[in-house]
Amino acid sequence: MIASMTGFARAAGTTGPVQWAWEVRSVNGRGLDVRVRVPNGAEAAGEVARTALQKTLTRGQCQLSLALTKPEATARVRVNEALLASLAAAIARVPVPEGIAPATLDGLLGVRGVIESEEPENAETESLARDLAEGVVRLVADLVEARxxxxxxxxxxxxxxxxxxxxxxxxxxxxxxxxxxxxxxxxxxxxxxxxxxxxxxxxxxxxxxxxxxxxxxxxxxxxxxxxxxxxxxxxxxxxxxxxxxxxxxxxxxxxxxxxxxxxxxxxxxxxxxxxxxxxxxxxxxxxxxxxx
The missing domain is CATH 1.20.120 (Four Helix Bundle (Hemerythrin (Met), subunit A))
Incomplete structure (x- = not known):
């Protein structure tokens, strides 16, 4: 059986809150040329996909792309209670001159380091990387069958x-x-x-x-x-x-x-x-x- 150099394949899935989709198109080429386009932070997954195509195909120009759809990032806030307690204790030990209002909670919360922001987990988790790699296996198999x-x-x-x-x-x-x-x-x-x-x-x-x-x-x-x-x-x-x-x-x-x-x-x-x-x-x- 012979194979054409023309083909298309798509593999998609969802990992936690992240939706992802691989797509690859191949057309005629004198040799094998695999071009990869992935979002920032997904370069490792792109190299996995490139290697899989290079090991499977011998000729053709391949355009490989990855699309990631994530929910809107919402920062989570954490109070550094140890620092806040330390500040409150220190202020309690300091005599407040007449005419100066004592420290309030909102004032203490404004001190740098008391309020800390925790960014949501990066999409490039081990679970996502594993699912993307499994998607590549399906993608390459479907492309081979299409060709x-x-x-x-x-x-x-x-x-x-x-x-x-x-x-x-x-x-x-x-x-x-x-x-x-x-x-x-x-x-x-x-x-x-x-x-x-x-x-x-x-x-x-x-x-x-x-x-x-x-x-x-x-x-x-x-x-x-x-x-x-x-x-x-x-x-x-x-x-x-x-x-x-x-x-x-x-x-x-x-x-x-x-x-x-x-x-x-x-x-x-x-x-x-x-x-x-x-x-x-x-x-x-x-x-x-x-x-x-």
Missing amino acids: RAEGRALQEIINGHLGTMIALTQAAEDCPARTPEAVRAKLAASVATLTAGGSGLDPDRLHQEAVLLAAKADVREELDRLRAHLNAAGELITGGGAIGRRLDFLAQELGREANTLCAKANDIALSRIGLDLKAVVEQFREQVQNVE
């Missing part, structure tokens, strides 16, 4: 192109213009045209040149290489795995042979087969560039 599902559809298309190229190669093999009789008849007609009317051209020399031209126009080697490349592509697809790069290389070689076939074709029917083959090879190459 495989896309790969199954892609494989059908690629196999269709492969079958068409095999049929066109066979059509070129069976083209009547390639039979020895047809080649001899065409050469004989060309030589007869050139020697008609006593042009003074040497018939033997013309015959030699015609034979050389016929040899240059022979597409046997191109057809043999086309078959070899098509067989190799079929074996790769059957074996599955990360075969995108090798399929892309074979697509380039198929295109090269199809171009040569068109250039050497000495008949309209064979030229049309070559042009049709070039079109299908290009479609094949566009699809295999999506394969991991």
Whole structure:
């Protein structure tokens, strides 16, 4: 089974008052590129996710993001009773001059350190970190399945192109213009045209040149290489795995042979087969560039 480089996955959950959601999108890429975007304080979770993707995938550009939704932070207040009692005892021991009001509770509470603020727990708790890591496992598994599902559809298309190229190669093999009789008849007609009317051209020399031209126009080697490349592509697809790069290389070689076939074709029917083959090879190459 082959896999596409295109896929999307999402994993979400709730840990205490915090809601979180991982999302990852992957598209075509020459290699593997994982880009991570997480909120401040969640960098460790982002690295866990990056590592998991890098260990699982071989190619593709991945955009990974984490969204955290927390309740509005409300500070909790604590009275430093020991400090307050110490201040009150100290003031009680100090004689208050006439005309000065004694210390009051609200005054003592205003002394720095008597009232302390406790910030709510940071969202990056052990529990949240654990849940985010478990979410990454689900996220990566879902992305792999999405890419495989896309790969199954892609494989059908690629196999269709492969079958068409095999049929066109066979059509070129069976083209009547390639039979020895047809080649001899065409050469004989060309030589007869050139020697008609006593042009003074040497018939033997013309015959030699015609034979050389016929040899240059022979597409046997191109057809043999086309078959070899098509067989190799079929074996790769059957074996599955990360075969995108090798399929892309074979697509380039198929295109090269199809171009040569068109250039050497000495008949309209064979030229049309070559042009049709070039079109299908290009479609094949566009699809295999999506394969991991």
